[in-house]
Structures are given as structure tokens and as C-alpha cells.
Amino acid sequence: MYPNFKNDERVIICLYVNDILIFGICIDIDSRTKLFRGSKFEMKDIGEPTMILCVRIIRNGDIILLSQEQYLEKLLRKFGYYDFKPMSTSYDANSKLMKNRREFFSQPYYAHIIGSLLHLMSFSRPDITYVIGRLSRCIKFPNQEHWDALVRLMRYLRGSMDYAVEYSVFPVVL
Numbered sequence: 001m002y003p004n005f006k007n008d009e010r011v012i013i014c015l016y017v018n019d020i021l022i023f024g025i026c027i028d029i030d031s032r033t034k035l036f037r038g039s040k041f042e043m044k045d046i047g048e049p050t051m052i053l054c055v056r057i058i059r060n061g062d063i064i065l066l067s068q069e070q071y072l073e074k075l076l077r078k079f080g081y082y083d084f085k086p087m088s089t090s091y092d093a094n095s096k097l098m099k100n101r102r103e104f105f106s107q108p109y110y111a112h113i114i115g116s117l118l119h120l121m122s123f124s125r126p127d128i129t130y131v132i133g134r135l136s137r138c139i140k141f142p143n144q145e146h147w148d149a150l151v152r153l154m155r156y157l158r159g160s161m162d163y164a165v166e167y168s169v170f171p172v173v174l
Helices: 027-040 069-078 107-123 126-136 144-159
Strands: 011-016 019-024 055-060 063-067 164-167
Touching: 011 027, 019 027, 055 069, 069 107, 069 144, 107 126, 107 144, 126 144
Parallel strands: none
Antiparallel strands: 011 019, 055 063, 063 164
């Protein structure tokens, strides 16, 4: 039986393997939730998180920012795009990205980069969703156009490394 909450009280529990994040609108709700979970399971409260799953959590009053700047820097360095000149847009709208029928370019490497970008997109960079969707369509057979679009995306990410998702609608206790 979960602790009794009033109709306007909400709590969000995020679970990943053996890590739990508890979000609520006031410290009392979080405390009651932790007490209840602690009575059923062995738990250790390590306090307010600053990093989880390569996502940095930054608090500024009632605002929470989710940033993957460190993850992105590591990714750009790993794949050799860190020293590229930044771009202001992630995709050329005139690009067709047609299905490849003749030439093949390093499919495993292309797929590895796209997989890393999917993680980034899912947590903190919804601005690259469209481009990743387009680039993922031909993940088995990328051609030069796909690589050119991927390089453009990586250059855009280089110039926008400090972007973050902001949550600021109501006071949040994390």
C-alpha cells in the first residue's frame, strides 16, 4: 500500500537498474515516498543528484536544467568532430537523403555514431530529432549524402554544446 496522497499531490519515480530518482512538488511528498520505499526495500539516500546516465542536473532555484554537454564533448572527440567549425543549423532542407543503391560507406561506424546521437536526442536534445530520424532511415546503407548530413549535424552540435532542457513550470523537489 502506497502512502496516502491528496488529489493535488504527485510524485514521479524514475528507476534505472538500482538507481531511483524521486520527483515531487514538495519535500514532504518526497520524504513520505522515501520512507515508504525504505520500509519495503533497502535504500540509501545519497541526496540531490547532479549526474545520472550522462545527464548533468543543474538546479537554479525552481528551475532544473538537464544538460549533456560533457557527454557531447566526449562523443565529438571520440568520432573526430570536436575541432570542426560549428554550424548554426542542423540540417539542409534541400537535402534529399535518398535510399542508397550503389556506393557504401562505413556502415558500422555510421550506425555507431547514430546510436550515440539517439541517446543524446532522447535525454536532452529534442532539437535534433528530425535529423536523426532522417539519418536513421538508411542506417544499413549510408551514402555520401548521408555522411555529409551527419557531418553537418555534428558541426551543429559542436556549436550548441551548451544547450539544455529546462523545467520551470512549478517548484520541483528532486
